[in-house]
Amino acid sequence: MKAKNSLPILSRESLRGRFKKERSRLIFFATCLMLGLATLTFLPRLSVPMGIAYILHLILSPLLPWMGRLKINKTISVSILLFIFGFFTLYPIIRVVPLVQTEVGSLHSYMPKIESFITKDYRKYSAILYEKTGIELKDHYVIDTFEFLKGQIKVGILYIPQLLALLFEWMILVPFFLFFFLRDSRMMRNLLLSIAPNVIFERFYFLTHEFNRKLGDYIFAKFIEATLIGSIITIGLSVMGVNFWLIWGIIAAVTNIIPYAGPILGMLPAIVVSFIEYGIGPTFWGVVLLFVIANIIDLAIVFPILVSKIVDLHPLIVVVSVILGSQLLGIVGMIVSIPLAAAVKLLVTEVYKEIYLTASK
Amino acid sequence: MAYEKSIIERMKSGDSEVDRIDMSTLRYMWLSNPFFAHNKDSLPKFLRDVLILKNFTENELRVLSKYMHTRSFSNGDHIFLQGDPGVGFYFILSGKVDIFVDDKVFEPEASGDLRYVISLIKGDYFGELALLQNNSVRTATATCMEPTSLLGLFKPDMENLINERPILAAKLLQSLSLIVTKRLFSLTSEIAHMKVQLAQYESQK
Numbered sequence: 001m002k003a004k005n006s007l008p009i010l011s012r013e014s015l016r017g018r019f020k021k022e023r024s025r026l027i028f029f030a031t032c033l034m035l036g037l038a039t040l041t042f043l044p045r046l047s048v049p050m051g052i053a054y055i056l057h058l059i060l061s062p063l064l065p066w067m068g069r070l071k072i073n074k075t076i077s078v079s080i081l082l083f084i085f086g087f088f089t090l091y092p093i094i095r096v097v098p099l100v101q102t103e104v105g106s107l108h109s110y111m112p113k114i115e116s117f118i119t120k121d122y123r124k125y126s127a128i129l130y131e132k133t134g135i136e137l138k139d140h141y142v143i144d145t146f147e148f149l150k151g152q153i154k155v156g157i158l159y160i161p162q163l164l165a166l167l168f169e170w171m172i173l174v175p176f177f178l179f180f181f182l183r184d185s186r187m188m189r190n191l192l193l194s195i196a197p198n199v200i201f202e203r204f205y206f207l208t209h210e211f212n213r214k215l216g217d218y219i220f221a222k223f224i225e226a227t228l229i230g231s232i233i234t235i236g237l238s239v240m241g242v243n244f245w246l247i248w249g250i251i252a253a254v255t256n257i258i259p260y261a262g263p264i265l266g267m268l269p270a271i272v273v274s275f276i277e278y279g280i281g282p283t284f285w286g287v288v289l290l291f292v293i294a295n296i297i298d299l300a301i302v303f304p305i306l307v308s309k310i311v312d313l314h315p316l317i318v319v320v321s322v323i324l325g326s327q328l329l330g331i332v333g334m335i336v337s338i339p340l341a342a343a344v345k346l347l348v349t350e351v352y353k354e355i356y357l358t359a360s361k
Numbered sequence: 362m363a364y365e366k367s368i369i370e371r372m373k374s375g376d377s378e379v380d381r382i383d384m385s386t387l388r389y390m391w392l393s394n395p396f397f398a399h400n401k402d403s404l405p406k407f408l409r410d411v412l413i414l415k416n417f418t419e420n421e422l423r424v425l426s427k428y429m430h431t432r433s434f435s436n437g438d439h440i441f442l443q444g445d446p447g448v449g450f451y452f453i454l455s456g457k458v459d460i461f462v463d464d465k466v467f468e469p470e471a472s473g474d475l476r477y478v479i480s481l482i483k484g485d486y487f488g489e490l491a492l493l494q495n496n497s498v499r500t501a502t503a504t505c506m507e508p509t510s511l512l513g514l515f516k517p518d519m520e521n522l523i524n525e526r527p528i529l530a531a532k533l534l535q536s537l538s539l540i541v542t543k544r545l546f547s548l549t550s551e552i553a554h555m556k557v558q559l560a561q562y563e564s565q566k
Contacts, residue, residue, distance in 0.1 A: 021435065065525040190430070198434060202441070202515065206448045209517035353446060353496075 025197035032195060049170050053177035058216030059223065060085060061182060078182045082175060099246055106244070117276050203350065210346055214310060215339045221306040226253045228302055229263075229294050233270075236290040240283060242274055252291070256298070258334045259318050263298065267291045313341055404429070404512065407454060411484055413536045421529050428518045432511045440503040440511065447491035447499045448516040450537075453483050456509025460487065461502045475502065489540050492519050 040047035060081060067077035129135060181188075189208075196204050230253025237245035248270035255266035274287045313321075318338060325337025404426035408414050414422065431454065434440060441447055443463050461475040478501060481487060491497040492514065523530040 022438075062524070068525060186427075193430060198432060198438065198440070201432065202448050203446070205515055205517060209520075350446075 022197055022199060025195075026199070029195050029197055045169075049173040050177050052170065053174045053181055055215070055219055056085075056174070056178050057181035057185065058212060059220050060178075061185065061216070064182065075183060078179060081182065082179055086175065114273070114276055207346065207350060211343045214342050214346070217310045218339045218342065221310055222257055225298065225302050225306055226256045229253060229256045229298050232294045232297065233266075233290060236294070237270070237287065240286050240290070242270075242283065242287060243277060244270075244273065252294070259322055259338060261322070261334075263291075263295045267295075310342075313338070313345065317341055317345075404431075407484075407512070408452075411452060411486070413486070413540060416536070417529075417532060421532065424526060424529060425514075425522075425533070426512075428514060428522050430513045430515070430518075432513055434505040434509045434511065436505060436507050436509075438505045438509075440505065441488070441499045443499055443502045445499045447488060447497045449513045450486065450489045450492045450515075451503075452486045452512040453481055454510040454512050455483055457482050457506040458485075458487065458509060458511075459504050459506050461504065462500070463502065480506070486540075489537050492516060493537060493541065 040050070063081060064074070064077060067081065068074070072080070193201070193205060230249050233252040234245060234249025237248055242248070248266075251269060252263075252266035255262040258265065270287060270291070271284075274284050278284050318341070321337040321341035322334050325333030325335075325340070327333070405419065405422040408417070408422045408426060409419070414425075417425065429452075432451075434456070440451065440458065441449075443461075443466060458481045460478040460481065462478055463475050487503060488499070491499070519530070519533075522533065
């Protein structure tokens with residue numbers, strides 16, 4: 001063991017050479033990342049199925065170690081997992097699609113009834129208003145709204161073949177990407193890490209790992225939450241014998257993914273239609289009560305246990321990020337805003353620690 | 362060649378016909394083939410020589426090596442600086458690493474120079490506390506004194522290891538706790554020794 005008192009003094013040339021090497025590593029790494037991100041941004045046909053496959057990989061990959069413990073080869077366990085997942089995804093879709101189709105069909109034929117009801121009520125109330133105050137309401141707002149809705153439905157119907165083609169493409173690409181993400185994710189990660197410069201290696205690895213874990217946990221928790229709420233509402237409505245119970249259940253499950261505004265959005269169509277259908281009576285109040293109970297279960301039990309511990313964001317940040325997300329990317333933005341906000345929080349915390357806490361030491 | 366020779370001799374002498382393949386010999390020859398993946402992989406061989414991993418089987422070392430990352434550093438590169446957040450535990454594959462401590466962090470009135478602590482060479486390890494602590498901060502600076510290759514195991518790898526290979530993770534954590542216990546023991550003895558010295562010094566005063 002040699003006795004030394006300070007760091008070795010290095011020549012200027014070697015120092016410059018070392019800096020150049022590390023800088024070129026940083027530039028190469030940043031270029032690779034930017035190129036990858038740019039490719040994904042400008043090729044949505046590739047990035048959307050890849051994104052879906054990546055999210056599914058985050059949900060399914062925790063199951064792989066269980067199969068590994070049974071000494072099953074990785075390729076075989078990935079194939080088995082994909083097969084089981086495909087069966088449990090496709091089977092309900094195949095079973096539910098005809099049911100949804102008939103319900104949508106009857107809802108479509110139901111539209112004139114809703115239209116006439118609203119127009120009739122509107123006329124009644126506008127007449128009362130005219131009698132009492134002398135103010136005459138103009139009809140065109142109601143008519144315009146229905147024209148707009150009809151136009152949107154027509155556009156939707158015209159878009160269906162394109163949507164089906166896209167879905168068919170995804171049905172092939174998503175399992176394809178998912179298979180390789182599940183089987184080779186470690187190899188891909190190691191490849192990316194091997195070009196990461198030494199200066200940022202530890203932090204980069206730790207941050208990406210934390211982000212992946214948070215994203216995976218959040219999506220898994222939200223998936224469970226949406227399924228639970230959707231099931232409660234679907235079962236409750238079907239027991240009460242409310243029309244279109246399946247559609248309202250699916251809508252409640254899907255909108256549940258959106259924080260705060262989601263439950264109200266999911267509740268509105270069911271309540272409006274049951275009001276029109278049954279009037280203010282036991283069925284209407286039953287539907288309202290069911291939605292309130294489902295949301296209380298969500299807010300009091302499911303959300304605190306499953307979701308809030310994972311994300312740990314202030315409600316103000318949640319609302320702001322959801323609004324920002326909806327502004328930038330629409331519904332998709334509302335869904336991905338929370339995990340993205342959590343990722344930004346993680347990054348900001350790390351940078352804060354690096355700048356302030358390290359400097360103050 | 363010796364195997365072939367013995368077969369030819371046996372055939373020439375006519376005492377016994379070769380009627381079946383000797384599986385164990387064939388298996389030995391197949392495994393010793395230089396192109397076999399197992400023989401090309403030198404990391405498990407390196408880990409075999411690391412003292413703290415002596416209770417690991419060959420297969421466990423092979424699996425463990427798959428969770429680790431090889432990193433290359435030039436002469437004079439800092440692997441980490443004192444006060445940096447740390448998540449990695451390193452083994453030295455080749456080269457030399459010197460450890461320095463800045464006493465100013467602990468004692469503001471200390472001299473500005475970095476105090477040399479120890480030189481580490483091939484087979485040595487450092488940074489194990491980062492794997493065990495939350496929000497770990499490096500307590501020393503590690504600098505490469507020649508071109509160095511390190512084999513690193515990081516917190517995310519440890520988490521994956523716990524989820525995917527719990528027995529292996531338990532063995533590794535046992536090894537890590539042995540290192541920490543050893544260090545704690547030496548620290549306790551050192552403090553006890555210093556307390557005695559301090560008491561003697563105070564009684565002399």
